[in-house]
Amino acid sequence: MAICTILQTAPSLHSPCSIPTSFPQTQVIFYTCSNGGMRVNSRRGGRSNLVVSCSADSNTVVIGLAADSGCGKSTFMRRLTSVFGGAAEPPKGGNPDSNTLISDTTTVICLDDYHSLDRYGRKEKGVTALDPRANNFDLMYEQVKAIKEGQAVEKPIYNHVTGILDPPELITPPKILVIEGLHPMFDPRVRELLDFSIYLDISNEVKFAWKIQRDMAERGHSLESIKASIEARKPDFDAYIDPQKKYADAVIEVLPTQLIPDDNEGKVLRVRLIMKEGVKYFTPVYLFDEGSTISWIPCGRKLSCSYPGIKFFYGPDTYFSNEVSVLEMDGQFDKLDELIYVESHLSNLSAKYYGEVTQQMLKHADFPGSNNGTGLFQTIVGLKIRDLYEQIVAEKAATTVEAAKA
Ligand SMILES: Nc1ncnc2c1ncn2[C@@H]1O[C@H](COP(=O)(O)OP(=O)(O)OP(=O)(O)O)[C@@H](O)[C@H]1O
Numbered sequence: 001m002a003i004c005t006i007l008q009t010a011p012s013l014h015s016p017c018s019i020p021t022s023f024p025q026t027q028v029i030f031y032t033c034s035n036g037g038m039r040v041n042s043r044r045g046g047r048s049n050l051v052v053s054c055s056a057d058s059n060t061v062v063i064g065l066a067a068d069s070g071c072g073k074s075t076f077m078r079r080l081t082s083v084f085g086g087a088a089e090p091p092k093g094g095n096p097d098s099n100t101l102i103s104d105t106t107t108v109i110c111l112d113d114y115h116s117l118d119r120y121g122r123k124e125k126g127v128t129a130l131d132p133r134a135n136n137f138d139l140m141y142e143q144v145k146a147i148k149e150g151q152a153v154e155k156p157i158y159n160h161v162t163g164i165l166d167p168p169e170l171i172t173p174p175k176i177l178v179i180e181g182l183h184p185m186f187d188p189r190v191r192e193l194l195d196f197s198i199y200l201d202i203s204n205e206v207k208f209a210w211k212i213q214r215d216m217a218e219r220g221h222s223l224e225s226i227k228a229s230i231e232a233r234k235p236d237f238d239a240y241i242d243p244q245k246k247y248a249d250a251v252i253e254v255l256p257t258q259l260i261p262d263d264n265e266g267k268v269l270r271v272r273l274i275m276k277e278g279v280k281y282f283t284p285v286y287l288f289d290e291g292s293t294i295s296w297i298p299c300g301r302k303l304s305c306s307y308p309g310i311k312f313f314y315g316p317d318t319y320f321s322n323e324v325s326v327l328e329m330d331g332q333f334d335k336l337d338e339l340i341y342v343e344s345h346l347s348n349l350s351a352k353y354y355g356e357v358t359q360q361m362l363k364h365a366d367f368p369g370s371n372n373g374t375g376l377f378q379t380i381v382g383l384k385i386r387d388l389y390e391q392i393v394a395e396k397a398a399t400t401v402e403a404a405k406a
């Protein structure tokens, strides 16, 4: 059984355990921790809102999601949270500019909150936010480690509206902590804390098309300023962000289509899901026959395809000297409900029932990428993360039972 330890009394803070509002001295009390642990047997009388920590055998599972800005992290997070069945919201009653999203199962923190230099500091020193010198990796490590071990932390907030660091917010240990941003796999100490890691690898052409779509249409930026911002970030992106992909357990690579010769519109995409072999709790998805090499055009009687059609590929490969399986989709779906035909040919999806992938995709048909491989592979990785979490919890429960028997 997991044990939480009372660290301090702090009436103004929220607790990671559900604590009765008051309790008499010498009473034995059971607390359920939000990361799945449980506290028993307190004889302290007193007040509500004690800050407690839940012991290591109720550890939070930590997931890292790396990508450059504007590459679909928020969209991915919304798909992931939905797989667990709840909506994610900023901390209640907190800073309206908080970057954190909390649902029943997951807490997503944005690593921009560990910027050590604010917008003005970066300008003064002439460094970008991608530069490690603009980020506090010691604090990132200490706090992710603490949360993983069941302790609440006071995490800084980087305010994207004002460009300065706001007063911190309390983060209590969830069942699953997702750390998303520019550098989740940069610092070896933080990397070591990750139970699973994902890199969204958006090619320059596609990144440019997405940036234009968002920053011109939604934020009123000019084409020239978007080009200049991408160019200014590129050297640091190449030096500090891109190299993290070699550590990722899964990479979603987004490239221009090969189905339209010399396409420069960037609307039709070729998306590759690169899955590392031999990762604990993670078995790669496969098409038709595990380990074989397959090229498949599913268009025909059961799948409608308008120009330029759809092409799947599956096969083994190596990626930064690691053995991987690659699943690729080029093109886009005309009718999303027909995705069930493709789903029925995929195995190891970690779905709870036949058609769950299609159902998730239909549920969020309005999210960017729902008609192509970006949405499909993000949904599949979401199911894989749920499966990984459930395996870890089951393994811990079995260990606890064994320990109790001994
Ligand atoms: N799969 C996709 N297909 C097409 N466009 C996409 C896709 N994913 C993201 N985009 C585009 O990129 C924009 C940014 O997406 P999103 O907000 O998910 O990225 P982000 O990485 O969280 O960005 P930021 O770090 O800047 O907050 C979207 O508004 C959309 O225009």
Ligand SMILES: O=C(CO)[C@H](O)[C@H](O)COP(=O)(O)O
Binding pocket: 068, 069, 070, 112, 119, 129, 130, 159, 160, 161, 163, 181, 182
């Ligand atoms: O890369 C980024 C986030 O992923 C931002 O550029 C970084 O956080 C700096 O933010 P701002 O635009 O507020 O100066």
